[in-house]
Amino acid sequence: MAVAIRCAPLIALTPSKLRERSAERWAMALTFACVPSSPSLRSNQTLTPNRDKTLTITSTSSKDSLSLTKQDPGLSLSTALQCQHFEMCSGCAHEWRLDQPHIIKEANNFFSGIGVPDFSFDSGLLWEWRCRAKLAVRGSSNNPLIGLYQEGTHSVADIPFCQAHHPSINAAVNLLKQGIAALSIQPYDEDMGTGELRYVQMAVTTYNTSLPVGERYRNGRVQVALVWNSRSEQSPGVEKLNALSDFLWSNGGCSADFHLIHSVWANFQTSSNNIIFGNRWRHLIGERDFWEHIGGIDISLIPSSFGQANTKAFDSLLQKLQKYIPYGASVVDLYAGAGVIGLSLAVTRKCRTVKCVEVNKESKISFEKSIGRLPKSLDCNISWHHADVSVEPLYWLENADVVVVDPPRKGLHPSLIEALGKLSKLGKKSVRMSGSSDLKGKEEKRPWVLRAREACVEVESETNLDKHQSWPQTLIYISCGWENFKEDCRSLLSNNTWRLEKAHAFNFFPGTQSIEVLAVFKRGGQFKGQTGTKKKKKRMSKITRKAVVNMH
Numbered sequence: 001m002a003v004a005i006r007c008a009p010l011i012a013l014t015p016s017k018l019r020e021r022s023a024e025r026w027a028m029a030l031t032f033a034c035v036p037s038s039p040s041l042r043s044n045q046t047l048t049p050n051r052d053k054t055l056t057i058t059s060t061s062s063k064d065s066l067s068l069t070k071q072d073p074g075l076s077l078s079t080a081l082q083c084q085h086f087e088m089c090s091g092c093a094h095e096w097r098l099d100q101p102h103i104i105k106e107a108n109n110f111f112s113g114i115g116v117p118d119f120s121f122d123s124g125l126l127w128e129w130r131c132r133a134k135l136a137v138r139g140s141s142n143n144p145l146i147g148l149y150q151e152g153t154h155s156v157a158d159i160p161f162c163q164a165h166h167p168s169i170n171a172a173v174n175l176l177k178q179g180i181a182a183l184s185i186q187p188y189d190e191d192m193g194t195g196e197l198r199y200v201q202m203a204v205t206t207y208n209t210s211l212p213v214g215e216r217y218r219n220g221r222v223q224v225a226l227v228w229n230s231r232s233e234q235s236p237g238v239e240k241l242n243a244l245s246d247f248l249w250s251n252g253g254c255s256a257d258f259h260l261i262h263s264v265w266a267n268f269q270t271s272s273n274n275i276i277f278g279n280r281w282r283h284l285i286g287e288r289d290f291w292e293h294i295g296g297i298d299i300s301l302i303p304s305s306f307g308q309a310n311t312k313a314f315d316s317l318l319q320k321l322q323k324y325i326p327y328g329a330s331v332v333d334l335y336a337g338a339g340v341i342g343l344s345l346a347v348t349r350k351c352r353t354v355k356c357v358e359v360n361k362e363s364k365i366s367f368e369k370s371i372g373r374l375p376k377s378l379d380c381n382i383s384w385h386h387a388d389v390s391v392e393p394l395y396w397l398e399n400a401d402v403v404v405v406d407p408p409r410k411g412l413h414p415s416l417i418e419a420l421g422k423l424s425k426l427g428k429k430s431v432r433m434s435g436s437s438d439l440k441g442k443e444e445k446r447p448w449v450l451r452a453r454e455a456c457v458e459v460e461s462e463t464n465l466d467k468h469q470s471w472p473q474t475l476i477y478i479s480c481g482w483e484n485f486k487e488d489c490r491s492l493l494s495n496n497t498w499r500l501e502k503a504h505a506f507n508f509f510p511g512t513q514s515i516e517v518l519a520v521f522k523r524g525g526q527f528k529g530q531t532g533t534k535k536k537k538k539r540m541s542k543i544t545r546k547a548v549v550n551m552h
């Protein structure tokens with residue numbers, strides 16, 4: 001039985017129709033029964049149910065021609081991407097077994113090779129997981145293309161039925177296309193540098209307290225940020241931007257039949273480089289504050305701040321991370337963005353201090369809003385610092401029990417790796433750094449420290465902290481760049497300052513070969529030639545012996 005692709009004309013897809021398609025997808029994830037009516041098999045694929053209740057998918061593409069048989073029990077449509085845009089769009093690299101990216105096998109080997117045998121992988125939502133997307137807008141006003149570049153090109157693949165996007169993103173993209181056509185908005189032309197709308201960022205908030213918890217994710221609303229090709233809101237032609245914003249709001253805002261749009265923002269960018277956003281942001285319409293409930297707390301995110309794309313998987317990671325933080329610990333959160341990790345730990349682990357360090361000063365606004373919603377009873381010294389962690393990183397590590405690092409894909413700065421590698425030499429000694437707390441009474445002259453202090457947000461604890469000189473005993477490394485993580489991991493283990501105790505991975509980007517890693521390092525090295533398990537046994541027996549000695 002061949003399954004023909006059903007591709008409705010775009011204009012006929014209202015948000016509610018898109019939502020119906022989404023409901024089909026949700027149902028399909030639960031049962032095989034509705035697979036034959038799936039709208040998402042590609043035109044070169046046919047599907048045959050077999051007598052033994054397995055399925056055969058035949059694809060004419062040589063790249064992924066395969067059959068589903070009993071011998072291949074893991075290969076099923078229930079974990080397949082089934083996206084008609086696959087191969088045209090650079091977003092997804094594989095379409096089968098989304099729950100088991102190939103890289104997991106490599107990660108398993110890597111971790112067992114360095115003595116961590118119980119590496120775990122947590123696979124969450126396989127479709128509709130992306131709650132944040134940056135999409136290029138190209139083509140013409142009659143036929144706008146909104147999507148990602150095709151592999152190795154600057155041609156945009158239009159992806160109206162993207163299976164990774166939260167369905168509200170696809171619905172908002174559809175509405176935006178209608179607005180572009182109705183108002184004759186000119187998409188950007190990269191070669192000429194002309195046109196009006198360059199990119200759009202769509203971020204979904206799934207936090208709506210007026211809905212039962214179980215319905216919140218599916219009914220997410222979209223914060224739309226339009227990247228407009230002009231200098232500012234005073235530039236000629238900006239009336240069209242306002243008209244587009246009004247169009248989105250009247251057709252998708254709070255008085256529309258279906259409330260899809262959370263808010264509309266503008267970003268102004270005229271540069272001819274590949275940087276998506278300019279420095280100027282304006283809130284145009286809708287709610288100004290965008291909230292998400294994640295890691296046990298309410299978090300505010302403005303569009304210029306970093307936000308994780310996979311809200312649900314990030315929440316799972318935070319829950320796992322919390323288990324590794326002792327109650328009452330002092331935590332420094334490096335590469336903190338809007339401080340989601342640090343604030344979540346402050347609340348759930350009742351931390352003594354939490355210090356967040358981030359280079360993007362825009363994130364400060366989000367941090368300030370989020371601390372406004374922390375429980376009043378929280379007794380924790382919390383601060384956010386606008387600083388580059390690669391400059392004198394020891395300054396930030398001082399007096400922390402736990403350091404959490406969540407760098408961009410390229411991994412840790414060499415200066416930070418070097419500082420982390422020095423900790424064993426510092427021992428309990430107080431190190432006389434020019435910016436350290438024992439010198440705080442003296443006049444600080446270094447411009448980066450002064451800048452960081454100026455831009456700092458601080459909430460002081462009511463409890464007096466006994467200041468003691470200490471250095472982190474636990475390092476939690478959260479990574480979205482596997483290759484660079486491996487290198488950083490080897491460097492950290494190389495001088496016996498750290499040993500790796502646990503590693504977990506999360507399916508943050510199903511359909512791609514990227515995973516998010518959560519690695520827990522402890523101070524103290526590993527003996528050469530010993531696996532983690534053997535070493536643990538040896539340590540255990542030492543502890544037991546010590547206990548016995550003490551008893552006597």
Ligand SMILES: C[S@@+](CC[C@H](N)C(=O)[O-])C[C@H]1O[C@@H](n2cnc3c(N)ncnc32)[C@H](O)[C@@H]1O
Binds near residue numbers: 308408
């Ligand atoms: C992967 S994001 C993580 C953000 C945050 N932990 C979260 O989960 O929302 C990496 C962050 O590192 C920040 N960053 C990049 N280079 C930095 C540097 N040299 N110093 C401090 N922060 C930096 C980026 O601006 C970005 O917010």
